[in-house]
Amino acid sequence: xxxxxxxxxxxxxVGGGTVNVLAKNSEDISRRTGYQVVVSKASARDLTRSRIxxxxxxxxxxxxxxxxxxxxIQIVVELMGGEEPAKSLILEALKQGxxxxxxxxxxxxxxxxxxxxxxxxxxxxxxxxxxxxGGIPIVKAMREGLTANGIEWLAGIINGTGNFILxxxxxxxxxxxxxxxxxxxxxxxxxxxxxxxxxxxxxxKLCILASxxxxxxxxxxxxxxxxxxxxxxxxxxYAEELGYRIKHLGVxxxxxxxxEMRVHPTLISEKQLIANVDxxxxxxxxxxxxxxxTLYYGPGAGAEATASAVIADIVDICRQLDGANAVPALxxxxxxxxxxxxxPIEDITTAFYLRIxxxxxxxxMAAITxxxxxxxxxxEAVLQKEAVPQGASTDxxxxxxxxxxxxxIQAIKDIEALDSTNGSVIRxxxxxxx
Numbered sequence: 474x475x476x477x478x479x480x481x482x483x484x485x486x487v488g489g490g491t492v493n494v495l496a497k498n499s500e501d502i503s504r505r506t507g508y509q510v511v512v513s514k515a516s517a518r519d520l521t522r523s524r525i526x527x528x529x530x531x532x533x534x535x536x537x538x539x540x541x542x543x544x545x546i547q548i549v550v551e552l553m554g555g556e557e558p559a560k561s562l563i564l565e566a567l568k569q570g571x572x573x574x575x576x577x578x579x580x581x582x583x584x585x586x587x588x589x590x591x592x593x594x595x596x597x598x599x600x601x602x603x604x605x606x607g608g609i610p611i612v613k614a615m616r617e618g619l620t621a622n623g624i625e626w627l628a629g630i631i632n633g634t635g636n637f638i639l640x641x642x643x644x645x646x647x648x649x650x651x652x653x654x655x656x657x658x659x660x661x662x663x664x665x666x667x668x669x670x671x672x673x674x675x676x677x678k679l680c681i682l683a684s685x686x687x688x689x690x691x692x693x694x695x696x697x698x699x700x701x702x703x704x705x706x707x708x709x710x711y712a713e714e715l716g717y718r719i720k721h722l723g724v725x726x727x728x729x730x731x732x733e734m735r736v737h738p739t740l741i742s743e744k745q746l747i748a749n750v751d752x753x754x755x756x757x758x759x760x761x762x763x764x765x766x767t768l769y770y771g772p773g774a775g776a777e778a779t780a781s782a783v784i785a786d787i788v789d790i791c792r793q794l795d796g797a798n799a800v801p802a803l804x805x806x807x808x809x810x811x812x813x814x815x816x817p818i819e820d821i822t823t824a825f826y827l828r829i830x831x832x833x834x835x836x837x838m839a840a841i842t843x844x845x846x847x848x849x850x851x852x853e854a855v856l857q858k859e860a861v862p863q864g865a866s867t868d869x870x871x872x873x874x875x876x877x878x879x880x881x882i883q884a885i886k887d888i889e890a891l892d893s894t895n896g897s898v899i900r901x902x903x904x905x906x907x
Contacts, residue, residue, distance in 0.1 A: 477508045477791055480540035481515035482562060483552035484524060484533070487576055487603070488515060490776030491550065491783050492526035502784065506791035510784075514540050525776060541566045548790055550783060551575040560584055567591045567599065574786040576603035576779060582677040582693040585684075589802040598799050600786035605678045606631055606755045608778030609771040610785060615685045615759065616804035622761025624686035626726035628906055631678045633753035633773040634662045634669035635701055635721040639738075640751040643709050643718065649702055661753055671700030672721065672736040679723035682757070683734050687727050688805035689813045697818040699737035708828060708899060711870045712740050715854060717826070718748040719901065731814030733821045740826050740872075740903040747906070758906060766906070819879040824853070824903035827871040829888060830895040837893045841869065844891070848884040850876045866895050872903060 481488045492512055495502065503509050515528070516537040537553070540546060541562055549566040551573060553559045559580055566573050568591065575581065581588070581601050592599040602612045606629070615624070630636050634656055641652040653670065656662035668674040676696040684691050701721050712719050722739040725732065741748040746768055750756040755773030760766045772778040793799050801807060831837045838857070845852065856870040873881075885898045 474503060474507070474509045477506075477510050477548065477787075477794070478513040478546050479510060479548045479550060479787065480543060480546040481512055481550050481552060482537045482540060482559070483554070484515045484517040484526075484528075485552065486525070486776045487779045487783065488517075488550075488552045489525035490780035491552070492528070492531070494777050494780040494784055496527070498784075502788060506788050508791045508794070510787055510791065514543060514546060516540055537562055538565075541569065541571070546571065547794075548572045548574065548787060550787070551577060552783075553577075556580055556583065560588070563588060563599070564591055567595050567597055570595055570597055572598045572600070572790045574600045574603070574783055574790070576601070576783060578604040578674070578677040578681065582680040582691060585681070585691045585802075589807070592802065593807055598790050598793065599802060600789065601681070602786050603779050603782035605681055606757060606769070607633075607771065607773040607775060608781045609755055609757065609769050609773070610782065611682070611757050611769050612685065613785065614767075614769060615682070616800050619759060619761050619764065619767070620804065622763045624727070625760045625762055626724070627682055627686055627757060627759045628722055628724045628747065628904065629679070629682065629755070629757035630720055630747060630750050631682075631723050631755055631757065631773065632669055632672075632675040632721060633755055634666065635672075635675070636750065636755070637661050637753045638670065639701060639704065639709070639719055639721060642704065642706055643713065646706050646710070648706060649704060670702055672698040675721065675723045675736045679725060679734055679736055682723070683725035683732060684803050686725060686759070687732055687813060688803065688810055689732065690810055691803075692815060695734060695815040697735040697737070699735075701738050703899075704738055704901075705899075707868075708826075708901065711828065711856060711868075712826065712901075713743075714856060715740075715826075715870070715872060716743055717741060717903070718743050720748060720750075722904065724904065727813070730820070731816045733816045735818060735821065738901050740901055741906065745906055819882065820877065822875050822877050824875045824905070825873045825881055826901040826903055827873065827885075828899040829869045829871070830866050831869055832893045832895065833865060833867045834893065838869065840891050840893060841871075841888055844887045845871075845873070845884055848876075848880045848887070850874070850880060850884055
């Protein structure tokens with residue numbers, strides 16, 4: 474049986490998981506590809522540290538360029554993370570006619586257009602299943618399984634750390650800062666958690682998913698991003714009372730006006746399947762105009778879960794080594810990608826949850842509803858908490874019907890200007906996913 478040699482740029486958690494899964498499932502992988510897949514060389518910053526995998530038979534180096542330059546290596550797998558030197562190494566590997574696999578969502582979101590063009594120029598594949606949602610084969614589903622459909626919208630819980638934090642806040646009533654510390658202690662969150670809790674990681678993934686869905690170039694800078702650090706146990710509790718759960722959601726939707734791409738905390742009805750995705754798990758709902766809504770669920774991170782996606786890309790590449798046609802990088806023929814208008818957040822329509830701290834006195838509710846009516850906003854549900862002691866401040870919680878965001882921005886300014894309002898209005902968007 475012919476051998477395909479693979480070089481790993483990075484031998485950390487995912488790299489070690491890739492070695493383990495290739496070893497564990499080597500027979501099935503060979504049956505599926507017709508090749509014996511072998512990791513022949515791997516690079517790592519520190520060759521003395523302990524590994525989760527057996528490195529016998531793998532040539533180790535601290536110089537990743539050695540892997541890129543090795544003429545016997547046909548597939549380079551980039552698992553280093555960061556933009557440099559990963560980008561330069563990938564470009565060089567593509568120029569040398571090597572196929573490349575990456576789990577680097579930030580690199581694809583920010584530089585994917587350039588990298589895919591270089592891959593096409595050299596008639597090789599740049600694959601990236603592992604960059605989104607860990608072990609969930611969402612890229613393959615959208616590039617291949619749903620190709621008969623026009624994708625109307627997608628929504629996903631695509632960052633396990635944020636989902637864990639919101640789940641713990643709901644289940645334990647804990648404050649954000651306390652649960653974040655717990656996530657860091659468990660290894661779910663980095664020492665600097667900004668990318669996870671402020672939505673940047675999810676925005677990278679959403680950018681790629683939107684391009685796959687709608688056949689447009691990658692444009693990470695146009696993703697609206699809002700984190701979960703301002704979510705309080707009070708809002709989680711009030712959402713539950715209204716029959717909703719708060720999730721950190723990535724949403725992409727196409728309309729006649731253009732495409733919206735946004736990541737932010739979102740109220741979702743507890744009856745929706747995605748509202749019941751808890752802990753570090755990920756899930757993506759994709760709505761096709763033929764099949765309807767489809768749900769993809771599974772682990773969004775982890776050594777062997779992510780390795781599963783890496784090896785799926787290796788298998789696909791092996792199947793193409795005999796000259797079979799490759800699937801286009803973003804699922805659409807390169808010359809058919811379209812520059813679709815991207816909508817600013819102010820022009821997007823959603824419903825809203827509002828929490829307003831007010832003085833407990835007559836006429837307060839009438840003043841708020843008057844402001845909302847003046848801005849064309851209807852109320853769907855109201856919770857008004859009794860002030861303790863009587864006459865003290867209290868919370869009014871509203872769910873509105875769908876409204877264009879610019880109208881809600883103005884309404885919130887007007888409500889905050891009322892004499893009876895204390896401090897800022899807390900607002901969270903609401904999605905029906907219909």
